[in-house]
Amino acid sequence: MNEFFTQAILIATVASGIRLAVPLLLASLGETFGQRSGVLNLGVDGIMLLGAFGGYYTVLKTDSVWLGLLTGIGIGIILGLVSAVISVTLKAEQGISGIGIYLFGLGMSDLLFQKLVGTPRPVSSFPKLDIPGLSDIPILGEMLFQHSMIVYVAFGLVPVSMYIINRTTFGMNIRAVGENPEAADSLGVSVVRTRYLTVTIGGTLAGIAGAALAIDLGIFQQNLTNAQGFIAIALVYFGAWRPAGVMGGALLYGFVNSLVLQFKTLGIIPRSWSDIAAMAPAIITILALVLVARRFRQPAALTKPFTRGA
Amino acid sequence: MRRRHTTWLALFAALMMVLAACGDSTDDTTATDDTEASTETTAAAAEPFRIAIVAPSASNDLAFTQSIVDAVDVIKGEMGNVEVAVTDGTFVVEDAAAAIRGYASEGYDLVIAHGSQYGGSLQEIAPDFPEVSFAWGTAADTFGIANVYSYEAASDEGGYVMGVMAAALSESGTIGVVGPIEVGDAKLYVDGFAAGAVAQNPAASVNINYTGSFGDVALASEAAQAHAAAGADVMSGTAQMVVGAVGVADEQGILWFGTQANQTSLAPDIVVASQVYHWEVILRDIISNLQSGKLGGEIYSINLANGGEVIEYNPAYALPDDVKQLAEDTIAGIVDGSISTGG
Structure with a gap:
């Protein structure tokens, strides 16, 4: 255990946890917007995968990571709009259409x-x-402030999302539409327009999350995300539909993962426990979900399509 | 209004399914094209020999699945009149079972079930198709069924050779290994690698990290970061998710040893050598058995001695002569039995 408490290992573990949290954070922030307005999009992982491939392929062809990121954004917008058409206009069962x-x-x-x-x-x-x-701050600087740009963007989006959801008219519309769409509609808030916007924001951030993952790894492979999109959806529940909570969940998941990896590497977790330890992030996150999230209520209109006068 | 929505949704769902299906069985289409082409050219000739492969990951994963697809391609090149069909990406055993049964019922001569996890399904399917020969790996069990061959790789042998090289090249004495789950081929390789490294340098510390996943590239990448932080200056790893670890090694200038396929193309600067599987060595035996009417019942193994495992050096990496000599001596020792890999 002593070998863990060296400066180099501690720094590496924290930095690794932050990197692992980034794609989850981006995707779950996006999903938070959709869910606050009453739309559950289970397709996040699919959008991430296409964003990842699009971003990767663009970098492969142009050698520009920024164009790659832009492609991820573009793919995210398109698939976000498609998701919106399906769940808002066509009023499909949200639990199933997302799987499509x-x-x-x-x-x-x-x-x-x-x-x-x-x-x-x-x-x-x-x-x-x-x-x-x-x-340049000793230790802390290396842990927190020597990352790629996308890491700062992801964490920077947390206060931005908080501000949008809690302090702007658009945010108020989102919350109104997610809690009581009939009332919002009667007050002249367009439920359809609001939900189109939130689901498209969700798709865009999922596309960015995928592109960020692929470009950060510098590689693409079949099913690159390995179901991170589904974890991101769980984190929205974990974070009680609040951006700061979502960030807490993503960081918890990332840190438990990086801690387990580091403990395995140093032999602190014996190899015979390896497979069980690999489940730790999921188990701890689920436990936290059970303990924390049940104190909060989900948006009342979540998963319910809106039909005027119905 | 409601009905129109339902129609659109149905259409959309159908499109999704078609596209999802396309993604899973990409190579089926290629295979069919090949078939058509070869049928045209050899219309008058004899019936082609038909081989089907069912494998868990992508055909071009630079790892487990690619090794069998490449081998069958070699066989095709040698025999000429061969028709090949591939269903890859069948991580889900039920999907693989359906594909295996499908190929068998289409009358393929040899159906290769390339994944130890397919054993249970094969045990049920093979007896239903006594005319079809099945090859199953990596495994060392034919279930006593007359039309099942099994094959495995003594991956500990190549692993041992590379462990020896890794310890000879490491300056820090710390070596990192990234594995998926401690089973089968991965376990054999990792154990052999660690044994070789310790045999070369008893003081070496070999850190082994099984991430718990064959597919999680991000986790493999972070496992490599953890190794780097612990001071590793040489790394290795097995299974298809190691592409993530190779990226980290490349970025940090850490040497890499690959296995299952030649991984030089992933990082030409730092890949020292790869253990490459040449399943064609045993496929030749299986096919000649088949042609003389013996449809199964034997267990095959590729190893350094029969040429089924080859250590391929990266020509772009300046491997010191003494280390290369060490590797060649170790290979010779394993082949003549004077060195035991401990496996």
Whole structure:
């Protein structure tokens, strides 16, 4: 255990936890918008996968990580709109239609990868961005302020989301539509427009999450996300539909993962316990979900399509 | 109004399913194209020899699945009149079972079930198709069924050789290994690698990290980061998710040893060598058995001695002569039995 408490290992473990949290944080922040307005999008993982492939392929062809990120955004917007058409306009059963989007993303990203790329080929990753001043702080600077740009963007989006949801008219509309769409509608708030916007924001952030994952790893592979999109949805419940809570959940999941990896590497967790330890992040997150989230109520209109006068 | 929505939804759902299905069985389409092409050219010739592969990950994973697909391609090149069909990405055993049964009922001569997890299904399917030969790996059990061959890789042998090289090249004496789950081929390889490293340098510390997943690239990448933080300057790993670990090794200038397929293309600067599987060595035996009417009942193994396992060096990496000599001596020792991999 002593070997764990060395400066280098502690720094690496915290930095690793933060990196692991980023795709989850981006995707679950997006999903928070949708769910606060009453739309559950189970297709997050599919959108992430297509965003990941699109971002990866763009970097492979252009060698520009920024164009790659832009492609992820574009794919996210398109699939967010498709999700909105299905769940808002067509009023599909949200628990099922999202799975359709997921299967589409899973199959399509693999198909495109096999046809256009074939064998995994590495691409450039995001450059590291040391925050001037802050990155020089001993230990803390290395843990928190020597990451790639996308890490700061992800965490920067937390206060932005809080502000939008809690302090703007748009945010008030989102909450109204998610709690009582009939009342919001009677006051002249367009339920359809609000939900289109939130679901598209959700898709966009899922697309960014996927592209960030692929570009940060510098590689694509069949089912690259390994169901991170579903974990992101669980984190929205964990975070009680609040951006700060969602961030807490993503960090908890990331840190438990990085701690387990580090303990395994150092032999603190014996190899015979390896497979059980691999489940720790999921189990701890579920326990926390049970303990924390039940104190909060989900948006009253979540998963309920809105029909005027129904 | 409601009805129109339902129709659109039904159409959309159907489209999803078609696309999802396409993604899973990409190579089926290629295979069919091949078939058509070869049928045209050899219309008058004899019936083609038909081989089907069912495998868990992607055909081009630079790892487990690619090793069998490449081997069958070699066989196709040698025999000429061969028709190949591949269903890859069948992590779900039920899907694999359906594909295996499908190929068997279409009368393929040899159906290769490339995954130890497919054993249970094969045990049920094979007796229903006594005319079809099945090959199952990696495993060392034919269930006593007359039309089942099994095959495995002595991956501990190549692992041992690379462990020896890793310990000889490591300056810090710390070596990191990234594995999926401690079973089968992965366990054999990792144990062999660790044994080789310790045999070369008894003071070496070999840190082994089984991430718990064959597919989680991000986790493999962070496992490699953990190894780097613990001071590893040489790493290895097995299964398809290691592409994430190779990326980290490349970024940090840590040497890498690959297995299952040649991983040099992933990071030409730091990949020292790869243990490559050449299943064609045993496929040749299986096919010649088949042609003389013996449809199963034997257990095959690829190893360094029969040429089914080959250590391929990265020509772009300047491997010191003494280390290369050490590797060649170790290979010779394993082949003549004077070195035991401990497995």
